[in-house]
Amino acid sequence: MTSYEPPRDPAAGPVYDVVVLAGGAARRLGGADKPGVRVGGRALLDRVLAACADAGTTVVVADPRPTARPVTWAREDPPGGGPLAALDAGLRHVTARYVLVLSADLPFLQEGTARLLLTVLRTGGADGVLLTDGDNRDQPLVAAYRTPSLRHELAALTKEHGALTGLPLRRLTAALDLTRVLDPVAAFDCDTWDDIATARARIREHGHVLDEWISAVKDELGIDLDVDTGVLLDLARDAAHGVARPAAPLTTFLVGYAAAKAGGGPEAVAEASRKAAALALRWAEEAEGETAAPDGASDTRPDAG
Numbered sequence: 001m002t003s004y005e006p007p008r009d010p011a012a013g014p015v016y017d018v019v020v021l022a023g024g025a026a027r028r029l030g031g032a033d034k035p036g037v038r039v040g041g042r043a044l045l046d047r048v049l050a051a052c053a054d055a056g057t058t059v060v061v062a063d064p065r066p067t068a069r070p071v072t073w074a075r076e077d078p079p080g081g082g083p084l085a086a087l088d089a090g091l092r093h094v095t096a097r098y099v100l101v102l103s104a105d106l107p108f109l110q111e112g113t114a115r116l117l118l119t120v121l122r123t124g125g126a127d128g129v130l131l132t133d134g135d136n137r138d139q140p141l142v143a144a145y146r147t148p149s150l151r152h153e154l155a156a157l158t159k160e161h162g163a164l165t166g167l168p169l170r171r172l173t174a175a176l177d178l179t180r181v182l183d184p185v186a187a188f189d190c191d192t193w194d195d196i197a198t199a200r201a202r203i204r205e206h207g208h209v210l211d212e213w214i215s216a217v218k219d220e221l222g223i224d225l226d227v228d229t230g231v232l233l234d235l236a237r238d239a240a241h242g243v244a245r246p247a248a249p250l251t252t253f254l255v256g257y258a259a260a261k262a263g264g265g266p267e268a269v270a271e272a273s274r275k276a277a278a279l280a281l282r283w284a285e286e287a288e289g290e291t292a293a294p295d296g297a298s299d300t301r302p303d304a305g
Contacts (some may be wrong), residue, residue, distance in 0.1 A: 018055040019090035022062035022104035035104040040203045041216045051109040059093045061086040063291035081165035092131040111185040117144035127176040131141040134184035140173045235277045241282030
């Protein structure tokens with residue numbers, strides 16, 4: 001077993017598949033439909049799926065339900081057979097050399113974390129790379145693994161016990177060489193209603209709320225577009241200050257419309273924002289010119305003097 005201190009800007013990871021385990025009983029939530037519980041207006045399952053949108057194949061082990069993007073559905077037999085049986089069922093649909101294995105209750109998992117796990121796995125020699133939480137507890141369902149390693153150990157456990165049903169996940173991880181990456185935020189999972197309340201409160205904090213809102217809107221509208229929100233916020237501020245407060249939302253709407261007509265994409269948004277910001281600046285400069293004449297010039301306004 002080894003430990004790893006992650007780089008802050010990892011390179012893009014390899015091609016990979018994903019298995020999301022979403023069929024648990026959620027007993028500590030009173031049997032609620034945990035993958036469907038909403039945090040920041042989005043189902044927990046959809047939040048997890050958003051973090052691995054570039055996967056080759058995404059398998060969700062659970063009964064089918066509406067999701068923000070298409071997935072492949074699988075189910076262990078019998079249903080409720082535990083995480084090892086569920087993982088085995090999901091792996092039957094996996095073809096990539098690397099597989100991201102996730103639970104469906106990770107409200108703060110980000111795409112960058114998924115890529116980091118995969119990059120560390122690819123560049124190291126371990127069977128898997130998993131996150132640890134703030135108490136240094138392993139989180140084997142926030143991890144990247146070499147698919148052949150998982151299949152080999154699952155087959156060995158099946159041969160030893162006759163079936164995987166009911167076996168704890170630690171029987172698998174104890175047989176693997178694992179690298180650990182500390183990330184208490186991404187490793188945070190929602191087992192109780194208190195956890196749900198904590199997650200809902202955190203995303204509304206000042207430092208998170210805007211990014212969370214933008215991500216939720218993009219998911220809701222089916223938009224996959226990375227734009228510089230700082231540019232748009234500056235534009236809205238300039239329009240509100242230099243023109244009128246209602247000009248801010250209307251201007252940003254018109255920028256989006258213009259960018260869409262120009263073919264969409266971050267470049268189109270940036271160009272439309274630049275033009276609108278320049279206009280707002282000219283507008284504000286004219287308004288300032290109406291209230292003060294240039295130094296050394298006479299004020300020729302009709303009501304002057």
